[in-house]
Amino acid sequence: MIHAAIYHGPGDIRVEEVPDPEIEEPTDAVVRITHTAVCGSDLWFYRGHREEMPEGAGVGHEPMGIVEEVGDKVRHVEPGDRVLSPFSISCGECEFCRKGLQTSCVNGYGWGGDLTGAQGEKVRAPHANGTLVKVPERYADDEGVLESLLPLTDVMCTGHHAAVSAGVEAGDTAIVIGDGAVGLCGVLAAKRLGAERVIAMGHHEDRLEIAEEFGATEVISAEGEEAIEAARETTYGGANHVLECVGMESSMETAAEVARPGGTIGYVGVPAGVETTDFVATMFGKNVGLEGGVAPVRRYVDDLMADVLQGTLDPSPVFTKTVDIEGVPEGYEAMDEREAVKVMVKNE
Amino acid sequence: MIHAAIYHGPGDIRVEEVPDPEIEEPTDAVVRITHTAVCGSDLWFYRGHREEMPEGAGVGHEPMGIVEEVGDKVRHVEPGDRVLSPFSISCGECEFCRKGLQTSCVNGYGWGGDLTGAQGEKVRAPHANGTLVKVPERYADDEGVLESLLPLTDVMCTGHHAAVSAGVEAGDTAIVIGDGAVGLCGVLAAKRLGAERVIAMGHHEDRLEIAEEFGATEVISAEGEEAIEAARETTYGGANHVLECVGMESSMETAAEVARPGGTIGYVGVPAGVETTDFVATMFGKNVGLEGGVAPVRRYVDDLMADVLQGTLDPSPVFTKTVDIEGVPEGYEAMDEREAVKVMVKNE
Incomplete structure (x- = not known):
């Protein structure tokens, strides 16, 4: 079992035990989350503005972590790689992925819901070839670089x-x-x-x-x-x-x-x-x-990562508070009350 | 006195005697209208959807005719020229005119209102240098060409x-x-x-x-x-x-x-x-x-006129009914009841 943040209704996020994510499709990877975040758009369901949000859904859509396991068809990443993922899953092969509009991927969807959300200890990452972006090994354990790269998952x-x-x-x-x-x-x-x-x-x-x-x-x-x-x-x-x-x-x-x-x-x-x-x-x-419209993160992340790695771009000051996985509910509160611009979640 | 169509309220357009338009500014021209039209957008006030439309306003914004008189500063047209005008007045000299966005002209406004509208026998055309477009003399009396050019005033x-x-x-x-x-x-x-x-x-x-x-x-x-x-x-x-x-x-x-x-x-x-x-x-x-948005007609009219004159563009089939100035109220009715796609108004 792993710990993950689960939606129980407006204002009610709880960290609970859920089953370990597993490889289900040959294009899946399982990623152990090391860094993730709470997003301003998470406040929409937190504040009750998204009535269609189902109780029991995993939440969070800004994952970064270490690949633990990959399916047979995953070629772009391998166990041990540090990776990050855009807030939407994309196959990398359809018309819209090739056009750079991965948010309209015909095989795509968002984190959370049936998937474990990114505010947890592990996720199953579908379409790993199209979705996951590898952090070059040289920087894969540089905490400062990782915190500067984390905002590339979304904001x-x-x-x-x-x-x-x-x-x-x-x-x-x-x-x-x-x-x-x-x-x-x-x-x-x-x-x-x-x-x-x-x-x-x-x-x-x-x-x-x-x-x-x-x-x-x-x-x-x-x-x-x-x-x-x-x-x-x-x-x-x-x-x-x-x-x-x-x-x-x-x-x-x-x-x-x-x-x-x-x-x-x-x-x-x-x-x-x-x-x-x-x-x-x-x-x-x-x-x-x-x-x-909804940002095709996957289209931009390589270019922006290059700038972060060469030190000319650093969005990490948007994180004004850091919590661990058990502190996710507190992170939502802080953002809801505008005490934090954006909250980073770090797992040990 | 001239005859012109005047708005008296929803569904109530009357052709009445109004004073002759005169040169008021040195940049004005007076144009005797030979061809004009009723526009789908005229139906908005006709149907009562534009409450700010004042009773007594002149109507019509698609004028074509012969220049009768020009002010001292008018250089681009002269008496006797066949001209047409976009549905908006533009000076031709400001930032937005130079950018090709004449509908945002800082000196501009639309036909009708205080101006005599284009559905009448004559109009005062302000900013004649920027607004009026001359029909080349070779085509200035070719009725077929003129009817094909008239839609360039707007639609x-x-x-x-x-x-x-x-x-x-x-x-x-x-x-x-x-x-x-x-x-x-x-x-x-x-x-x-x-x-x-x-x-x-x-x-x-x-x-x-x-x-x-x-x-x-x-x-x-x-x-x-x-x-x-x-x-x-x-x-x-x-x-x-x-x-x-x-x-x-x-x-x-x-x-x-x-x-x-x-x-x-x-x-x-x-x-x-x-x-x-x-x-x-x-x-x-x-x-x-x-x-x-609102179309900057003045930006396009030269190019489209060239195509009409060489015979490769002919929008005139949009006119499915023709009236004279006294028939303008009948023209509105026909368009309101969708009996006509667009009504041409021809003055003798």
């Missing part, structure tokens, strides 16, 4: 997807909406792509400090119309590249309002509570495009 | 904007949603850009026949889930390029459903009654982009 690649989708290129001015882990990673990503000005919009002084550390040239800490006016003023009428890293109705509206006519919003926050569509009319009137 | 360029925004290129498969004048022009535009397959979706047999005449390789005449299934089946899972030419909630949802993961929706139908946002979640999940 760093998601922030990068926002920047890519918004069309950020060298010399551009970008506005990043949201100071959660994804927004902060969006700042890093925009800088990495060469943005000259990166304006971070958020509500939390401590998080906006991290945004500045990550390269934001300006921060706007205000709400509603005041924030919109400030963003428009400093950009002389709006930015051509807006990263929407929240996914709420108010943030979509802010994004539409601060986008320059003809600009593009890269959106990566899972739409939640987006019920009215004023932002569509706003985008329509000034030909602002909406690009992005 | 042909709007359909083209949908195709451009959806990223249609040679060899592509495109789905066009909507069999109104804009959708039909979207079919023409997609073919003109080289699309190999153009699938037209609509509800009206007679209009879908025009779609076929315009180059649609397939038509889908069905509603709701049945239409979506048919479109997905014939494209083996959706098209990478979807032209949304309606602007209603159901058509936005259909567009999101028939788009292939990673594809793009070009939308040009003024959003009307789009109140729920299921389509956003659908687009998000499969990384479908939403591009387009």
Whole structure:
């Protein structure tokens, strides 16, 4: 038996004994989790906003660990390898995997649910050839490197997807909406792509400090119309590249309002509570495009890993609290109460 | 005094005497209207969906005619020239005009309202240098050519904007949603850009026949889930390029459903009654982009005019009824009751 975090209803995550994951298909691997995390999107079911979430489901979707066992058809990794996995499983062979849109893999799905979630001691990793990414052996036991790589399982690649989708290129001015882990990673990503000005919009002084550390040239800490006016003023009428890293109705509206006519919003926050569509009319009137969606992490992880390994990219400051597997419920609480930006889970 | 169509409330358009338009600014021209049209978007106020429309407003935004008089600063046209105008006024000199986004012109606005509308005998055309487009003299009195050019004031360029925004290129498969004048022009535009397959979706047999005449390789005449299934089946899972030419909630949802993961929706139908946002979640999940908006006609009209003049583009079959200025109210009725696809208005 292993320990794993299990969903029992809103606000009720418990660490329980569950059966050991085993190889079920020849394309499976079993991975012993060494590092994982709690995601802002985990708060959606934690807060009761995802009614379809079944009681008893394993949770967590940001696994990193050591391969223990592989099925007969697994070629890309072998026992002993340090690996990480994107938040979605992908086969690596279908039309969409080959196109770099692994989140639309025809054989794919997400962690959790029937699978043991990543917030546990071990997982069965289906489609290991397509899904798992090996950390080069030279860095496989470097704790600092591993903690910098862990955000590549989700938030760093998601922030990068926002920047890519918004069309950020060298010399551009970008506005990043949201100071959660994804927004902060969006700042890093925009800088990495060469943005000259990166304006971070958020509500939390401590998080906006991290945004500045990550390269934001300006921060706007205000709400509603005041924030919109400030963003428009400093950009002389709006930015051509807006990263929407929240996914709420108010943030979509802010994004539409601060986008320059003809600009593009890269959106990566899972739409939640987006019920009215004023932002569509706003985008329509000034030909602002909406690009992005659920981030195809697998497409980006190799490039971003290269930068982490050479020391030019380090998203690990998004982790402001660390717990062990027994501390996962406490980690959810800390994120729910905004005491932590993002929680890392380390297994012994 | 001249005759012009005036809005008096939903369903109530009257042709009345109004003062002669005059040069007010040195950048104005006065144009005697020879051809104009009733637009699908005119039905929004006609049907009472635009409560902000003031009683007494001039209506119509698709003018073509002969320049009668110009202000001191008008250089691009002169009295006697046959000209047409996009549905929006643009100065031709600001950032957005230079960028090809004349609908966001900082000095721009639309026809109608305080201006005499285009459904009348004459208009004052502000910013004549930026707005008016001259028909080459060789074709200036060729009635057939003029009727083929008239749709460039709006619907042909709007359909083209949908195709451009959806990223249609040679060899592509495109789905066009909507069999109104804009959708039909979207079919023409997609073919003109080289699309190999153009699938037209609509509800009206007679209009879908025009779609076929315009180059649609397939038509889908069905509603709701049945239409979506048919479109997905014939494209083996959706098209990478979807032209949304309606602007209603159901058509936005259909567009999101028939788009292939990673594809793009070009939308040009003024959003009307789009109140729920299921389509956003659908687009998000499969990384479908939403591009387009109010069409910058002025950007496209020169290129499309060249094709009309050389005989390779003819959108005039969208006009299925012609009236004179006194017949404008009858034209609205015919379009409201879907007896006409689009109504041309010809002044003696």
